[in-house]
Amino acid sequence: MRLFKWGILGLVFAYLYLPILVLVGNSFNASKYGHQWMGFSLKWYAKLLQNEALMQAFIHSLTIALLAATAATLIGTLMALALYRYRFVLKGTASGLLFVVMMSPDIVLAITFLVIFIALGIQLGFWSLLIAHITFCLPFVVITVFAQFRDFDPNLLEAAQDLGAGEWRTFRWIILPLVTPAILSGWLLSFTLSLDDVIISSFVTGSDYEILPVRVYSMVKVGISPEVNVLATLLLALSLVLVTIVSVLTHRRNPQS
Amino acid sequence: MKRHLFLLLGLIVFSGAVQAGGKVVVYNWAEYIPEGVVDAFTEETGIEVQYATFENNETMYAKLQLQKGKGYDVVVPSTYLVSKMRDEGLLQPIDQTKLSNYKHLDPDMLDKPYDPGNQYSIPYLWGSTGIGVNAAAIDPATITRWSDLWDPKWKGQLLLTDDVREVFHMALKVLGYSTNTQNAEEIRKAYEKLTELMPNVLVFNADAPREPFLAGDVNLGMIWSGEVSMAQEEMEDLVYVYPKEGAAFWIDSFVIPAGAENVDNAHKFIDYMLRPEIAKLTVEEIGYATPNLTARGMLDESIANDPVIFPSAKIIRAGEFQKDIGEQATTLMNGYWEKLKSGM
Amino acid sequence: MNFRRLVILLTLGWLGLFVLLPHLLVVLTSLLSADTSHLAVYPFTLESYQRLWAPIYAGVFWHSLWLSGVTTLICLLLGYPFAYLVARMSPGWRNFMLFMMVVPFWTNSLIRTYAIKLILGSKGLINSLLLATGLVERPLQLLYTEFAVIFGLVYILLPFLVLPLIASFDKLDKNLLEAAHDLGAKRWQRFVHVVLPLTMPGVVAGCLIVFLPAMGMFYVSDLLGGAKNLLIGNVIKNQFLLTRDWPFGSAISVGLILIMALLLYLYYLANRRIQRKGGLHDEAL
Numbered sequence: 093m094r095l096f097k098w099g100i101l102g103l104v105f106a107y108l109y110l111p112i113l114v115l116v117g118n119s120f121n122a123s124k125y126g127h128q129w130m131g132f133s134l135k136w137y138a139k140l141l142q143n144e145a146l147m148q149a150f151i152h153s154l155t156i157a158l159l160a161a162t163a164a165t166l167i168g169t170l171m172a173l174a175l176y177r178y179r180f181v182l183k184g185t186a187s188g189l190l191f192v193v194m195m196s197p198d199i200v201l202a203i204t205f206l207v208i209f210i211a212l213g214i215q216l217g218f219w220s221l222l223i224a225h226i227t228f229c230l231p232f233v234v235i236t237v238f239a240q241f242r243d244f245d246p247n248l249l250e251a252a253q254d255l256g257a258g259e260w261r262t263f264r265w266i267i268l269p270l271v272t273p274a275i276l277s278g279w280l281l282s283f284t285l286s287l288d289d290v291i292i293s294s295f296v297t298g299s300d301y302e303i304l305p306v307r308v309y310s311m312v313k314v315g316i317s318p319e320v321n322v323l324a325t326l327l328l329a330l331s332l333v334l335v336t337i338v339s340v341l342t343h344r345r346n347p348q349s
Numbered sequence: 350m351k352r353h354l355f356l357l358l359g360l361i362v363f364s365g366a367v368q369a370g371g372k373v374v375v376y377n378w379a380e381y382i383p384e385g386v387v388d389a390f391t392e393e394t395g396i397e398v399q400y401a402t403f404e405n406n407e408t409m410y411a412k413l414q415l416q417k418g419k420g421y422d423v424v425v426p427s428t429y430l431v432s433k434m435r436d437e438g439l440l441q442p443i444d445q446t447k448l449s450n451y452k453h454l455d456p457d458m459l460d461k462p463y464d465p466g467n468q469y470s471i472p473y474l475w476g477s478t479g480i481g482v483n484a485a486a487i488d489p490a491t492i493t494r495w496s497d498l499w500d501p502k503w504k505g506q507l508l509l510t511d512d513v514r515e516v517f518h519m520a521l522k523v524l525g526y527s528t529n530t531q532n533a534e535e536i537r538k539a540y541e542k543l544t545e546l547m548p549n550v551l552v553f554n555a556d557a558p559r560e561p562f563l564a565g566d567v568n569l570g571m572i573w574s575g576e577v578s579m580a581q582e583e584m585e586d587l588v589y590v591y592p593k594e595g596a597a598f599w600i601d602s603f604v605i606p607a608g609a610e611n612v613d614n615a616h617k618f619i620d621y622m623l624r625p626e627i628a629k630l631t632v633e634e635i636g637y638a639t640p641n642l643t644a645r646g647m648l649d650e651s652i653a654n655d656p657v658i659f660p661s662a663k664i665i666r667a668g669e670f671q672k673d674i675g676e677q678a679t680t681l682m683n684g685y686w687e688k689l690k691s692g693m
Numbered sequence: 694m695n696f697r698r699l700v701i702l703l704t705l706g707w708l709g710l711f712v713l714l715p716h717l718l719v720v721l722t723s724l725l726s727a728d729t730s731h732l733a734v735y736p737f738t739l740e741s742y743q744r745l746w747a748p749i750y751a752g753v754f755w756h757s758l759w760l761s762g763v764t765t766l767i768c769l770l771l772g773y774p775f776a777y778l779v780a781r782m783s784p785g786w787r788n789f790m791l792f793m794m795v796v797p798f799w800t801n802s803l804i805r806t807y808a809i810k811l812i813l814g815s816k817g818l819i820n821s822l823l824l825a826t827g828l829v830e831r832p833l834q835l836l837y838t839e840f841a842v843i844f845g846l847v848y849i850l851l852p853f854l855v856l857p858l859i860a861s862f863d864k865l866d867k868n869l870l871e872a873a874h875d876l877g878a879k880r881w882q883r884f885v886h887v888v889l890p891l892t893m894p895g896v897v898a899g900c901l902i903v904f905l906p907a908m909g910m911f912y913v914s915d916l917l918g919g920a921k922n923l924l925i926g927n928v929i930k931n932q933f934l935l936t937r938d939w940p941f942g943s944a945i946s947v948g949l950i951l952i953m954a955l956l957l958y959l960y961y962l963a964n965r966r967i968q969r970k971g972g973l974h975d976e977a978l
Contacts, residue, residue: 100774105793107771107848111808112797114818118811144388145400153801167707174704178697182705189708192716195901195953197909199926200946203933204715207943211718216416227711260696284795290803290912291926295933298420302401305803309912320807324800331799335792407935414937505834511920552837552919565815566836683936691753691923 116328119321136318140326143319146307150323153287153304154330156218160225161282167226168233168282169275173263175234176241194231201228202295209296217298224296225286232285233278240274241267276338283334287327370395373614376409376421377402378601379556381474383634390621396614404555405512406430413439419608422615427599429514429673431470432463434604440469441607447616450623458600458640463672470602471619472640474575474631477660477668478515478597481508481572483562485586492569495519495592503549508562508570511555513686514671515571515597516543522594528669531678540685547689562587574657578636589657596660596668600640632658716950723943741944750928750945757925760839761907764846765900768854771847772899776855777888780862791859794852802849806916809848813841813917837919845913850906854899861895897960905953925949 119137123130140146174180175187193201205224214220244267252262268275290305297306308320375387379402387398403409406427413424418439426434434440445451445467454472464470480498482489491497498507498519509516518528520539530536552561559580561567577589603619605612621627628644631637638658639645645653652658674682723741728734744750779790797805812818813835820832835841865888873883909926923931925945932942 096774097778100771101778104771104775104851108794108797108851110818111805111812111848112800114811115800115804115808167703170700171704171707174700178701180701180705185713186704186708189712193712195905195957197906197926197949197953199909199911199929200719200949203929203942203946204712204719206933207718207722208711208715210415215420223711227707230707258696263696284798288798288802290801291909298416302399304801307402308801308803308807320804324804324808327800327804328796332796411934411937547921550919550921551834553921554919561837564810565832566834687923687928687931687936688749690921691749691756691928692921 112324112328115321115324118318119325121318121321136322140319140322145302146319146323149302149304149307150326152301156221156225156303157283157286160222160229160286161279163222164226164229164233164282165275165279168230168278169237169268169271171230172234172237172241173267176238190231190234193228194235198228198289198291202292205292205296215298216296218301220296220298221293221301221303224292225289228289228292229282229285232281233275236278236281237271237274240271244270276341280335280338284331287331370397371611371614372397372399373422373611373618374399374420375401375618376412376424378425379404381425381601381635383630386622386627386630390618394614394617394621396617398618407513410434413606417608418606419610421606422609422611423618424604424606425473425601426604427601427671428461428463429599429671431602431604433673435464435469439607440604441609441612442468443471443603443605443619444616447613448620448623450620450625453623453625453628453641453643455640455642455645461600461670464602470604471623472600472602473622474635474637475598475600475640476574476637476658477591477599478510478512478518478571478573480590480592481558481562481570481577482588482590483568483584483586484588486568489588489590492590493593494523495594496523498549498569498571499523499546501549503569505549505551506567506569507546507549508552508554508558508567508572509550510558510571510573511553513682516686516689517682518597518669518671519543519571520546522592522669525594528595528597529672529674531674533678533681536678536681536685540689543685543689547692553690559587573637574660575635575637577657578655591656591660591664591668593667596664598665598668598670600670719943720947722939723941723947725940727938727940738940741938741940744941745944745948753923753928754925756922757908760842760846760924761904764843764850764907765854765904767843767847768851768903769896769900772851772854772858773896776858776862776895779855780859780865787859791856794855798852803912803916805849806845806913809841809845809917810836813844836917839918839922841917842914842922845917846907846910849910849913850903853902853906857898857902858892858895861892861898865891894960894964897963901956901960905949905956908949 117129120132120134121129122133122135171186171190175183201224205220205227209216209220209223214223248266248270249262252266257265290309293303293305294309297303304323308323373396375398377400381402382400387400390396391398401421403412406429409424409426410430410433413421413434431440448471451471458472458475459467480492480495482492514528517536517539520542521528521530521535524535524538524542526532526535526539551567554561557576558570558572559576561570562572563580563584572589574589577587580587603622605615609615622631623641625641625643625647628639628641629647632639632644632648632652636658645659656664673679724737724739726734726736726738726740779787782790810817814820815832815834815836817836819835820829823829824832869887869891870883873887878886908924909929911924911926911930914920914922914924914927929942929945929949932938932945
């Protein structure tokens with residue numbers, strides 16, 4: 093039984109991490125091809141920094157991820173609030189639409205975005221990308237925050253109302269602090285999803301705002317590109333830093349979690 | 350906190366828009382410009398270059414259509430798309446008086462039927478599609494014709510370029526038809542011939558057909574001439590064969606889309622690329638042939654006489670330049686192409 | 694405008710404009726006629742839907758279904774025991790495991806797919822190992838095969854199946870297991886009669902999250918499959934970005950959405966059945 097347990101765990105993690113390790117390892121590999129280890133080298137890091145186009149795409153992707161995550165968290169938290177607390181016409185539809193976004197395959201979503209942007213005359217580029225990313229992150233934020241709402245003590249809110257606090261104040265001073273862990277998780281999740289996205293980005297991107305997946309796609313087909321390995325490693329490192337920051341923040345607020 | 354957010358947002362959005370000297374947006378094939386040329390151009394002229402890439406003509410065409418010819422200032426389509434795009438009003442005329450280096454171009458490469466007088470296009474590079482053979486695994490002497498690829502012993506081993514016109518070119522040539530035929534019957538026969546080839550295909554690749562060769566996954570297949578030149582640096586055994594039935598020849602040209610915003614800068618960029626030193630560098634690094642006669646004279650002997658890059662007139666005559674085949678034939682071919690790619 | 698109104702407006706406004714309207718537009722587009730210069734024009738027609746029935750698309754469709762199915766199955770075989778084990782760990786370990794599952798997502802999935810090429814190629818990791826240990830004499834053709842595509846799909850989608858499954862295991866009432874134990878049930882019986890049925894909603898949810906997206910992941914079949922054997926995702930992409938037959942591309946998408954709706958309905962039915970049998974208090978969305 094023990095063997096089985098560690099066997100499965102080991103297998104899954106090996107499967108998940110082997111490609112990552114290959115990427116990270118090869119980013120330091122002096123050989124261009126990565127089939128053999130030819131010594132430790134940082135030259136690909138230097139090469140990446142010189143590859144302006146790739147660096148620019150990288151920064152663009154990061155920018156979008158940061159902005160989309162933040163905006164999605166803001167909007168999503170408010171949406172979760174609305175779904176939890178308020179009653180309004182079409183409330184069920186709203187939930188349904190969020191559900192649709194979450195469950196739809198990327199390609200279907202990509203098309204819906206493409207169509208609406210053309211219809212609205214929004215030029216494909218930074219804004220179309222941002223809106224699309226925010227939208228597909230929303231359901232995940234909403235679910236995360238909503239779940240934490242449910243753990244709420246409703247008496248708290250009643251007490252606030254009895255004391256005369258309006259909606260905004262109740263939200264700002266009571267609800268918000270209590271759901272902050274969920275908000276941070278939602279942010280992190282959105283950031284991850286945005287960085288990871290390939291399909292939607294490749295459909296709604298424009299000429300003036302090149303992002304990573306589009307840039308990398310042709311490079312990747314070209315084959316062995318050590319700069320891509322470096323990129324992967326950098327992305328990984330950056331995300332690890334972010335997650336550490338977030339969990340430290342979460343821990344501070346919720347020491348027992 | 351929200352205020353800071355907006356500030357940040359504003360900064361990021363507007364930082365790209367303010368640039369002294371203006372900018373030019375270039376849309377080109379992947380890996381089709383030497384490293385550093387773009388930077389050198391920017392250094393000299395102060396014009397910022399936004400560089401985007403595509404893998405095949407059809408994707409580029411679709412993108413341009415989608416954006417109605419806007420968003421890009423310089424694009425590099427292949428021959429057959431130049432006439433098509435021009436006819437659909439997607440291009441604007443190029444002012445040759447603004448191109449001081451135009452005189453360096455080989456007259457043989459100019460004034461071709463697809464663009465009389467070169468009103469809409471300036472040739473950038475030309476090349477061919479032929480057969481690549483890994484000499485270490487297969488004796489190149491045994492591969493001389495397109496039809497050799499149909500041999501059942503290559504089952505599941507071939508590479509084909511992911512390009513509908515080029516793959517059909519193969520079949521059409523094997524059957525003795527023109528690559529530019531619009532005859533529905535001939536195209537259908539080519540499709541049927543290709544269905545016999547499909548079991549031999551391992552992979553379609555349009556970004557860098559040399560890659561599967563270099564990775565050891567493929568030893569035989571279609572490939573572009575420049576790819577072989579580039580690959581030979583790392584893999585000496587890669588040999589390029591001009592099939593007897595005729596290779597496919599194409600010219601990739603600079604065009605300026607109808608909706609381009611930085612027309613002047615576009616001309617400057619094209620003129621820069623026409624400089625003999627730049628053209629020379631391009632051949633050396635990318636491995637395709639330049640239509641720039643002056644540059645050709647500056648090249649090293651080994652490159653100027655390399656048949657992979659500069660084939661003899663005889664070989665060129667045996668091959669055929671691709672032209673637009675019109676809406677109907679294109680749709681027909683695309684339909685067959687879809688079938689082939691889904692395994693039918 | 695008070696706060697409450699603003700929030701409701703924001704919710705309905707954003708979802709209406711960027712989710713509802715686009716979907717309606719896609720359905721509308723699917724009913725229009727194709728035109729290569731203008732993307733989609735009047736008159737209305739059912740032509741696109743009629744074309745869906747052509748053998749070629751049926752073929753692609755079944756093939757995608759098959760690939761998705763196999764992918765989902767493998768994810769399940771690997772993911773279920775994994776989730777089971779992780780759910781039983783102490784919170785500290787559990788969080789660590791969850792963390793480790795999410796980390797790979799921080800490199801773009803395209804880059805990860807490319808890394809798989811390094812592993813499956815003729816000169817890749819697996820073949821190098823096999824050759825070095827003498828298990829094979831010539832490198833195996835792993836890349837550009839269906840195996841590679843499935844390998845890639847499972848790779849990207851496995852965490853999506855595991856995470857809801859872990860949540861499902863979490864909700865398992867330990868008392869039920871204890872009760873079963875007290876009644877003399879052996880480990881195996883406990884598993885089959887208690888654990889399995891109660892985690893069904895999680896299994897179904899996980900499968901849904903894997904099954905449908907798998908059909909749309911064109912870049913995996915492009916990079917790892919050799920760009921032959923199109924998936925439905927490739928066909929849709931081609932319609933929009935290559936052939937520019939928007940009505941047809943929209944029609945295929947509508948088809949996919951309908952299948953998704955069908956699967957979700959089945960999920961809903963399965964969920965209701967479980968709850969009626971007195972199992973979990975699973976909060977549906």
